[in-house]
Amino acid sequence: MKQTPIDFQSAKRVIEGYGLPDFGKATIREVVAISSQLEEETGTEFIHMEMGVPGLPAAQVGVDAEIQALQKGIASIYPNINGIPEVKQEASRFIKAFINIDVAPEGCVPVTGSMQGTYASFLTSTQCTAGKDTILFIDPGFPVQKQQIAVIGSKYESFDVYEYRGEKLRGKLEGLLAKGNIAALVYSNPNNPAWFCLTDEELKIIGELANQYDTIVIEDLAYFAMDFRKELGTPFQPPYQPSVANYTDHYILQISGSKAFSYAGQRIGVTAISNKLYHRAYEGLTQRYGGGTFGTVYIHRVLYALSSGTSHSAQYALAAMFKAAADGSFHFLSIVKEYGRRAEKLKKIFTKYGFTIVYDQDLDEPIADGFYFTIAYPGMKGGELMEELIYYGISAISLSTTGSNQEGLRACTSFIKDHQYALLEERLALFAENRMK
Numbered sequence: 001m002k003q004t005p006i007d008f009q010s011a012k013r014v015i016e017g018y019g020l021p022d023f024g025k026a027t028i029r030e031v032v033a034i035s036s037q038l039e040e041e042t043g044t045e046f047i048h049m050e051m052g053v054p055g056l057p058a059a060q061v062g063v064d065a066e067i068q069a070l071q072k073g074i075a076s077i078y079p080n081i082n083g084i085p086e087v088k089q090e091a092s093r094f095i096k097a098f099i100n101i102d103v104a105p106e107g108c109v110p111v112t113g114s115m116q117g118t119y120a121s122f123l124t125s126t127q128c129t130a131g132k133d134t135i136l137f138i139d140p141g142f143p144v145q146k147q148q149i150a151v152i153g154s155k156y157e158s159f160d161v162y163e164y165r166g167e168k169l170r171g172k173l174e175g176l177l178a179k180g181n182i183a184a185l186v187y188s189n190p191n192n193p194a195w196f197c198l199t200d201e202e203l204k205i206i207g208e209l210a211n212q213y214d215t216i217v218i219e220d221l222a223y224f225a226m227d228f229r230k231e232l233g234t235p236f237q238p239p240y241q242p243s244v245a246n247y248t249d250h251y252i253l254q255i256s257g258s259k260a261f262s263y264a265g266q267r268i269g270v271t272a273i274s275n276k277l278y279h280r281a282y283e284g285l286t287q288r289y290g291g292g293t294f295g296t297v298y299i300h301r302v303l304y305a306l307s308s309g310t311s312h313s314a315q316y317a318l319a320a321m322f323k324a325a326a327d328g329s330f331h332f333l334s335i336v337k338e339y340g341r342r343a344e345k346l347k348k349i350f351t352k353y354g355f356t357i358v359y360d361q362d363l364d365e366p367i368a369d370g371f372y373f374t375i376a377y378p379g380m381k382g383g384e385l386m387e388e389l390i391y392y393g394i395s396a397i398s399l400s401t402t403g404s405n406q407e408g409l410r411a412c413t414s415f416i417k418d419h420q421y422a423l424l425e426e427r428l429a430l431f432a433e434n435r436m437k
């Protein structure tokens, strides 16, 4: 038997204890549970790369504003369902500063994280027009969003964009949209799990086709401006965060406080509904709710029914963080660039020991280093690699749970500690040596 940092029998027993028919399909929570249990039982440290949790402290400007708001007594009062004026105004200004597009404050609505933003967007979009009842995922993507579709009880279609980058995207997308059943399409940019970034050319294709087939585009900017190859962090100065908003009038941007501001714990983000979409009335919404436009139904019907608004104090925090970023006094990107530095080092170690980066290019340019990257090992299926790395005290999730057709894993840089580069190197050297045997 091969010598591995985690005893083979213990790992086998713990994994089997979870009764998973296919370990490669394990959810992030299951991988966390298995790796944490093994860590506890064996006393051997794991290099955790499965969870997409911010690994940096929350932005102080947000914490200060939130404490101040609480001290003023806002905790006892229901927040306005539309969002407090400060956060609406500052969100609109932040979008202008970093994407250079105009979304009226009216359409900028606080949500309890992008998680709620996409849920409400999927729900409202699929209720607009009879027959347009399906969400299209440009995959790979964030698995929980498909679970949202299951909870809502609507339908989805998806495709792995790996083979359809650049102009090839047009034919693929058109084939799907032309069927007429797609209410909205969704993607994240930068992408979770693969960290590729759709280019302006690709966003233009998406926007043009969305116009042609009257489809709403949900652009998930959970990793706002975190393409560290470009300097996207100077307010009101190009280059800007690329966006489909430049190419269509029917879009919804999801801007999360979780990663850019390390504010995940307070569950806060903003859904920005384009001016045109906000004011558009749809037959399906009129029939169901007796009136309203996309924007008013989204806020006063859907969000009202879901949570009656968003935590009052967190709205003050987000307003303060948006304001400081747009004022140029809070350089949020220089803080989160740490993820890029980690990815660069980790990718070097993995590739040194025979791994490859799965989604490695944005057309003719290597992908950026950031929050996530994808790895494969020659001749190994994703699920098999995921299990094998557990024996080496390394945990990551299989790409098969993300709608990807590629064999590999998603690795997240956020939990990596300084001493773990050497540990990873040591363990991967042993992995490579054992694979040769």
Ligand SMILES: Cc1ncc(COP(=O)(O)O)c(C=O)c1O
Binding pocket: 052, 112, 113, 114, 115, 116, 142, 188, 192, 220, 222, 256, 257, 258, 264, 268, 269
């Ligand atoms: C692509 C994507 N969208 C949305 C979210 C959720 O963001 P929030 O914490 O704002 O709900 C995440 C978090 O990992 C994500 O990766």
